[in-house]
Amino acid sequence: MRLRFSEQILQINSCILFLFLFTTTSIVAQNDIIDPQPVISVLKQAEKDFNISFSYNRRDLKKIRCQIPDTTNLEALLESISANCAVQFFRIDERYIAVTVGDSRLISICGTLIETTSGAPLSGASIIGNGFQSGSGRGGQFTISGISEDATLFIYHLGFKVKEIVAGELNSENGCPQVFIDQRFNYLPAVLLNSYLTKGIYKHTEGSVSISNRNYEILPSLIEADVLKIAQILPGIESFNETASNINIRGGKSDEVLLLWDNIRMYQSGHFFGLISAFNPNLTQNVTIYKGGTHPQYGESVSGVISMKSDSDIPEQVTGAASLDFISTQFYAKIPASERFAFHLSGRTSINTGLGNPVYNQFFKRVFQNTVVTNFQTNTSLGLRSTDEAFNFYDINGKAIWQLTDRDKIQYNFLTIFNKLNFTERFTGETTLSKNVSELKQQTLVHGVNWDRDWTAEFSTQISYSFSDYVNNGGNQNIDTGQLQSQRNDINENQLRAALNYSLNSDISLSLGYQRTETEIINESSPFEINQIFISEKQLTSDAFYANSKLDFFQNKTTVSAGLRYTSYSELEEQFLEPRLSVSHKLTSNMSINTTYEQKHQSIAQSIDIDNSLLGIENQRWIILGSSNQPILESSQLTLGTTYSKNDWSLGLEGFYKEVEGLNLMNQGFRNQLADVDAIGEYSVKGVEFSISKQTDRLNAWLSYTYMNNEFNFSELEPSAFRSNYDINHVLSLAASYSWKSFLFSLGTTYHSGIPYTTPVEGNAIVQQGNQALINFNTPNNATLKDFFRTDFSASYTLQLDETFTGKLSVGMVNIFNRKNALDSYYVLDEDDEGNTILNRVEQFSLGFTPNVSLKLLF
Known part of the structure; x- marks a missing residue:
C-alpha cells in the first residue's frame, strides 16, 4: 500500500512538474511575441535601427497589423513580416528596400x-x-x-x-x-528639337513649340511653373510691359495673340492687371505655341497662338497640393471617384488686403504708378488729399473627366477669374469736403464640354461646345454731387467645334474641322459731364472650315504640313481663304532646315482710348472689327530656319518677315500728336531669332537672341513711315539652372533695347492754338528709352515628409540688382500754382527688387 501510494505521489509530482515546465515554456514563448502592431510603425523603427529606407504606398500598409518578433536581425525581421503579414520585400540596393502588399512579386x-x-x-x-x-x-x-x-x-x-x-x-x-x-x-507632332532651350520644351517639325509641365523644372524669378512666363524665354516672344499675360509675338500687340484654354478663347488671362497669370500651372498639362506656320484649326490671330491644355487623365489615387506665398494662397486636387470618373479642382485667392507685404507693395506701385491712385500730389495749397484702396482677386477651376468606354471620353471644364479694385479719394479744403468712390472689376466665366471618340486606332473625332462671358466694369461716383462716370466692356461668346483625324498610313494623316462662333460685344460709357449712357452693341457670327494634311517623304527625312482655312462672316458679308504651309527636311541626323508660310486674319481686337480710362489704369476695350474705319486685320508671314543638335547641344536659327494690314491708328495707344488721329495703315516686321542651349544631368544653360526691325506705314500721314511702338531691335536672354540633391537653382538675365517714344521740339515744346495750349512734338517715335536690363534668381528645396506628403520651399527674386528700368515715357501739360501752363514728363518703370517665398505641401 505504501509503495502504491509513493508511486501515485511520484505520478502526481511528475504531472505537476510537466505542467510547470509547459507553463513556463509557454510563458517564455509568449514573452518572445509582441502584440499585433502596425507594420508601418515597425518599418519606421527598422529604418532607424538598421540605417535603411523602405519604399511603399502608405495607403496599402496603413491597415495592416500583425505579430512580429523582437529581433536584432534584419533578415529575420523581414522574413517574419512576409510570413505573418502577406507583405513582400525587394532589395533595390544596400540601403533601399521596396515593399508591396499581397502575393504580387x-x-x-x-x-x-x-x-x-x-x-x-x-x-x-x-x-x-x-x-x-x-x-x-x-x-x-x-x-x-x-x-x-x-x-x-x-x-x-x-x-x-x-x-x-x-x-x-x-x-x-x-x-x-x-x-x-x-x-x-x-496625333502628336514630330519633334525637331527635343528639350529645346531647357527641359520640358520641344520644337516640332511643323513650326510649333510645346511646353510640358510634367518635365519642366525651374525658371529664374518663378516660384511656380507659370506657362505664360515660361513662353517668354522663347526667342521672338516677349512682354514689353513686364507682365505675365500681355505677350508680344514678333513685334505685335498682345491682343493679336490668340490665347486658348482647353480650346476656349480667353479675353482675360491675368491677375493684378496682368502681373500674375490666372491659370493654375499644376493643372496645365501641355501648352502649344505657334509663332508661324499655324495649324489651320486656329483663327483669330495675326501674330501667334498660345493653346493651353489642362490635364485630362484619371489618376489612380488622390493627388494635389496647397501653397502659400506673399501674394496668394492656392490649392489643387485630382480626385478619382472611380476607375472611369475623376474631378480636378483648383483655386487661388489673394491675401494682400491689410497685410502690407513687400511683394504686394511692389506690385501695387508698379501697376498704379502715375495714376490717380498713386498721384504724388497728395497735398496742395488748396487742401489735403487722402486715399484708401483695397484690391483682391481669385480664380476657381473645375474639371470632370468621364471615361465612358475604352473609346469614349467626356470632359466638362469650368473656370472663373475675378479682379476687383475699390478706391476712395477724399479731398479736404478750408471750406470744402469731397469724396469720390471708384470701383473696377474684371471677371471671366467659361464653361466647356468635350466628347472625344477613338473609332479605330487610325480614326478619331472630337466635338465640343463652350460658352464664355467676360466683363470689365468700372464706375467712379462723386458722393457729394451724385455725378457718376461708368464704363463697361461685356463679351458673350458661344462656340461649337467638330474635328476628325485620320491616319491613312504611317506617312499620311489628315485632319478636318468645322467651327461656328457667335460673339456679342457691348460697350457702355457714361462721362461725368453728360448725364447719359452711351451704348454700342455688336454681334458677329462666323462659320469656319479647315483641312490639313501631314505627309512624310524620303524615309521621314522630309515632312510637309499643308492646310487651308475658310471663314465666312454673315453680318459682314466677308469671306477669307487662308493657306498654311510648313516644310521640314533633315539634311543629316543632326541638322534640319524648315520653312513656313501663313495667311491669317482677326475680327476681334482691343481698342485703346487714352483719354477714356478709369483711374488711369484700364483703357483697353475689346471691339468687333469689320467697319470702314475699323477693318478686319490681315497678316501674312514667311519664315526660314535651321536647327542643329548633337552631344546635348542644341542650336536654332530662324529668319522671319511679317506684314499686318488694317491697323487703326487710334487703337495703338499713342500719347503724342497721333493720339486722336483716325487713319488706317499697316506694320511690317523683319527679324532673326537665334538660340543655343546645353543640357547635362544637372545643368541646363541657354541663350536666346532676337533682332527685329518693326515699322508702321500710314500713307495718309506725313511722314508716312515711322517706328512701331514695339520696335525693340535687340532682345537677349541668358539663363542657367542647376540641380543638386533636392535643390534646384536658376539664375538669368534679360536685356532688350529701349522702347520708342516721342519727344517735344526742344526750345519750342509748347505752342498756342487759339485759346488752347498744345505740345509741339517731333516726328512720332523719334527717341528711344534706355536699355532694359534685369537679373532674376530662383531656388527650391523639396523634402519628402513621409510616404504621403512632400514639402517644397521656393524662393524667387525679381530684379535682384533693383535696377530702375523705364517701360514708357510721355509728356502732358499741367498748371503750376500760378496758373501757368507747364510741360511734365511722365515715366513708367518696371518692378524693383521683389522677393517672394512659397511654401507648398504636396500629397
Missing part, C-alpha cells in the same frame, strides 16, 4: 522605347506609375527596380499619354524588351 524592369514610324529610340519620355516615376535616356532605355509585377505603367511623351503597359511584361529576368510607341495614332 516585386521585380526589376527595363526596356527601350522605339518610335514605330522612324524606328529611332524615343528619348525624353516619362514612365509613371503608382508612387514612382522614371524617364527614357538618349537611347530610349529605362530601368525601374522594386515595383509590383501587376503595376500599370503610363508612358508620356511631350505631355501626352502614348501607351499603357503592365510591369510584368518588362521583367528584366527575361531581358530588356523593346516597347514600340506609335505616335501617329496619338
